[in-house]
Amino acid sequence: MNTEMDQKEGNLRTQKYLGEKGLIVLIAFLSAFIPLSTDLYLPALPRMAExxxxAPSLINLTLILFFIFYAAGSLFWGPLSDKYGRKRILLIGLVIYTVASALCVFSGNVYQLIAFRIIQAIASGAATSVAQAIVKDSYSGRKRLSILAIVTSMTMVAPIVAPVIGALILGFTSWRGVFVILALIGLLITFAVIAMEETIDQRSTGSILESFGRLGVVAKNPGFISLLLTFSLMAIPMMSFISASSYIYVNQFGLSEQVYSYFFAANAFFMVIGPLLYMRVVRLIKPISLITASYVIACLSGILICTIGIQSPWLFALSLLPATLTGSITRPPSANLMLEQQKGDTGAVVSLMSFTFTLFGSLGMILISFDWANLVRVMGLMYVVFAFASLVLWVKISKKSFVQKVSLK
Known part of the structure; x- marks a missing residue:
């Protein structure tokens, strides 16, 4: 009886030990591995350089290469979870992540830190790739969309608290203490995954090479790949902010590490409320129109950053806010729309989603790391250019017949 009720409500899987709330919290933590692994030590970047x-450019490699290898790891773990199951792949990835985090603590030089961060990044791909696969395994229909909104909001708490916690850690210890915290987080999540019951219903029966070959099959889906490229473009300016934020607030505007963390957390707060606002706004505005409007607003936000945002940290934060909010509002419907384009091959689908978003984001981090005279103005221009490009592509692609029409409400 409970199983039938769950399926009607959109719950396809139940968890004996974690329960539904426990599973949602676990998925949120798995999805938050990237902001936790990066934002927690953002306040320490200038101090690590000393x-x-x-050089700051060399220290930034601990961030840039993390995202590049995380993207590669995302491609690796997703298809493996289709073949060997979500739980087994998660446990392998989490153990490697925890060990790599501990090794970062004992890095003797920046090159060792970069190497351990690369291992940490590859392992992180297991957490985030499998997390979205678990969502599709466990929920369907409107229930899935609401879970995506809840998980996205919970995930966005990490960028709020991470830099603040990182700055507090720096108050009584060095940057190495940050990686001690990350190792403990990895250990705790490992125990939670042990309690999780497997969510995949039907595993891939082919060889490992055939499992990886499913990436090519999914990539040939015109509806999925066109939406993926369109939605991933905004990762370029978004991740440029992640990479350059400490230098902008600390070096360019002259704020302390602690005050910087408050500005960063305030911006992240609007990432949290965005998905929750979506569930209310979508009742008044059609989802397709909402996505279109988000790109227009992001473009206008970029203009504000270029013009008034360069004058003070407060004006910069306020100018960035509209792009941050609209970007987070559209994350649940865009993710659900991409997931629905492909029947089956869920691991491959989420792997390509993680890979492409991170690859584009890494490009943004590389672009902003050049020796620009004014980082704020460059970031603003990136928002203008890529928001406009996304708008043009979205308007064109959303009307194509090869895009599977899905009710986003």
């Missing part, structure tokens, strides 16, 4: 006597 500690290692290294």
């Amino acid at each position: 500690n290692f006597n290294a």
Whole structure:
């Protein structure tokens, strides 16, 4: 009886030990591995450059290469979870992540830290790729969309608290303490996954090579790949902010690490409320129109950043806010729309989603890392250019017949 009720409500899987709330919290933590692994030590970047006597560009490689190898890891773990199951792949990835985090603590130089961060990044791909696969395994219809909104909001709490916690850690210890915290987080999540019951219903029966070959099959889906490229473009300016935020607030505007963390957390707060606002706004505005409007607003936000945002940290934060909010509002419907384009091959689908978003984001981090005279103005221009490009592509692609029409409400 409960199973039938769950299926009618959109619950396709039940968890004996975690329960539905426990599973949602676990998915949120798995999805938050990237902001936790990066934002927690953002306040320490300027200090790490002094500690290692290294150029900021070299220290930034601990961030840039993390995202690049995380993208590669996302491609690796997703298809494996289709073949061997979500739980087994999660446990392998989490153990590697925890060990790599501990090794970062004992890095003797910046090159060792970069190497351990690469291992940490590859392992992180297991957490985030499998997390969205679990959502599709466990929920369907409107229930899935509401879970995506809840998980996205919970995930966005990490960018709020991470830099603040990181700054507090720096108040009584060095940057190495940040990686101690990350190792403990990895250990705790590992125990939670042990309690999780497997969610995949039907595993891939082919060889490992055939499992990886499903990536090519999914990539040939015109509806999925066109939406994927369109929605991933905004990762370029978004991740440029993640990479350059500490330098903008600390070096360019002259704020302390602690005050910087408050500005960063305030911006992240609007990432949290965005998905929750979507569930209310969508009752008044059609989802397709909402996505269109988000790109228009992001473009206008970029213009504000270029013009008034360069004058003070407060004006910069306020100018960035509209792009941040609209970007987070459209994350649940865009993710659900991409997931629905492909029947089956869920691991491959979410792997390509993680890979492409992160690859584009890494490009943004590389672009902003050049020796620009004014980082704020460059970031604003990136928002204008890529928001406009996304708008043009979205308007064109959303009307194509090869895009599977899905009710986003």
